[in-house]
Amino acid sequence: EFWAHPDLGSQETAQTYVNHVARAGSHLPSKMRKTLSHVVLHHGNESAFAEEAGRFFVLYHQNIDTRLRNHDLEETVFHESVHATLDDRWSASKTWQTAQAADNGYITNYARSKPNGEDMAESALFAYAELITPGRLPSNVSTKVRQIMPNRLAFFEKLFGSMQPLHQKMGSARKC
Structure with a gap:
């Protein structure tokens, strides 16, 4: 569900933004989409x-x-979406913290600067690309992912594996 703030102007403008974000969100694993309550679109x-x-x-x-x-x-x-759907359940878990501590650093500077708040979301993005869409990452980035975060990669391999079927039709779009 999308909540578009009236400050976006017209319904047509709001619908354009909803369409962009919905298209991007359509690639999320189905369980993440089901867990996500809504997306708010604001002016600014x-x-x-x-x-x-x-x-x-x-x-x-x-x-x-x-x-x-x-x-x-x-x-x-x-x-x-990782923050909204996975952080609450997994970021404080012993399984995640053990994987994080056993790895060789952080995949981004943002993850390094906020390991308790951003590492899961940053790592999940790279893990998803590496595991679910092989070949999407340039080979040097793929190598870096496998060298820096092998334990987190294994964590996400199990997590994404438990989300089967990974993608399924969720329903039809509704008008704004």
Whole structure:
């Protein structure tokens, strides 16, 4: 479900943003989509954020425009969806913390700077690309993923494996 703030202007504008984000979200594993309560679309240029207790995330229209220009909206939606759907259950788990501690560092500087808040979302994105869409990452990045986070990669391999079927039809789109 999408909640579009009236400050986006017209219903047509809101629908355009909903369509972009829905398209990006359609690639999420079905269990993550089912767990996600809703997505809020706001007017403005703030950073995206997620609320794990409420199982939703918020995107701002100018940030969406930037992500579309940079071709990374899908990655942003995936990252925020991890916060909204997986963090609450897994980030404080012994299984995750053991995998994280056993690995050779962090996959991004953002994950390194906030290991308790951002590492799961950053690692999940790279793990998903590596495990579910082989060949999507450049070979040097793929090698880096396997060298830096082998234990987290194994964690996500089990987690994503438990989400079978990974993708299934969720229903038809509704109008704004």
